[in-house]
Amino acid sequence: MPVGFNADEMKRLDEVVEKRRRVKQGELLFNSGDTFTSLYAIRTGFFKTCVTSEDGREQVTGFQMAGEIIGMDGIVSDHHNCNAIALEDAEVCVMPFATIEDLSRELPVLQRHVHKIMSREIVRENSVMMLLGNMRAEERLAAFLLNLVQRLHARGLSQSELVLRMTREEIGSYLGLKLETVSRAFSKFSEDGIIEVKQRYVKIIAPDALKKIFNPQTYF
Amino acid sequence: MPVGFNADEMKRLDEVVEKRRRVKQGELLFNSGDTFTSLYAIRTGFFKTCVTSEDGREQVTGFQMAGEIIGMDGIVSDHHNCNAIALEDAEVCVMPFATIEDLSRELPVLQRHVHKIMSREIVRENSVMMLLGNMRAEERLAAFLLNLVQRLHARGLSQSELVLRMTREEIGSYLGLKLETVSRAFSKFSEDGIIEVKQRYVKIIAPDALKKIFNPQTYF
DNA sequence: ATTATCTTTTGATGTGTATCAAAGTACTTT
């Protein structure tokens, strides 16, 4: 759990963690339709969440990494509304939502924290809607890469190098593109000297060029 | 505010409403960047929310009607992250978020309600992502119309007739389409005898046909 | 090590939607 709590509060916060759970690569943390009981704080590993339409189309709705919270989709109906799948071996803290609610009635700082996490997710999805509704393929991929390295950097990792945990198809699903289009955009960036790609490994050589693609106007 | 509260709780809930505010058609309830203080419960009228990219592209992120809550985008950063614009003369209840938080520490039923509203918004945005990422123009419009009448019907209005409060361009922005494409999809539905359209007035003649377009698989 | 499977890349072609353009319709203002 994050900063902003004092020592005493931290102690109380331990109460919300019922247990830890390991999830192997490819395994489900929860499935759409499962009864909702808990939120999950990712300790290690990497997840994707996705929704599936009745006719089988899959939409990746997000990629989550250490320190992030998943499961909030389940609160409204007491059933999960998406699947959460580990893209690498992972460990999560299981936090029963009833406990979170009980404790956040006593700890305003926790209450505020829960509200912010949910609001952050709403805002994130707003910007994905902007991506999907208004941006072209290369803009989407540029935004995606910038967002990923920014989050990795916030966790002490490089801001220029990363190893993708997901396939081109999963990136495409998230960005509303086909895997071939994602691959072509990677190749284009590589040809233009903006990034270096070797399979899942990506090195960002010219972050400003990526930002310029994502948001052309800023640079004129 | 909604059901699920007893008389005593209802009385307490009045405390969260600081005042009412009228918003005329075309006016802003709040603007991206405004300091966040309150959530708004729509009493009457119809709103759109939208985000704007730095280079001026606009994405409508939702349409909200009586009984729905807007403003949750502001919680995470204490500043609003989208614009809320009245599409017809409206009245809202201003509910200072600090008061909501105070009271929801005392009333578990209110606490739960707030969580559900935010979770519902997350789930709604998930399904918009599915629309934008996977569906074709006519599927998007079919889903949009079905969702609108369903919500209107839940408010005691007709489940087959509606008057759109937004332009083709605003529908298009929400659905990731250009206004001409929206117009053509309306015309197509009309030619096929699925709906009757006259400008903003829409009558749904064959709801099953719309559902079939939205989700072809279900009918085989 | 060898085979099988999965993932990625690249090319050729097709298509759904965007763009450009213009006319028609409704609404607002004076």
Next chain:
DNA sequence: AAAGTACTTTGATACACATCAAAAGATAAT
């Protein structure tokens, strides 16, 4: 009532991305 403004419809054309196809490269299984 007339003129101006905003919105909608429809047609012609363009283009970005999808689709189809095949090969190359990685990863996993035996």
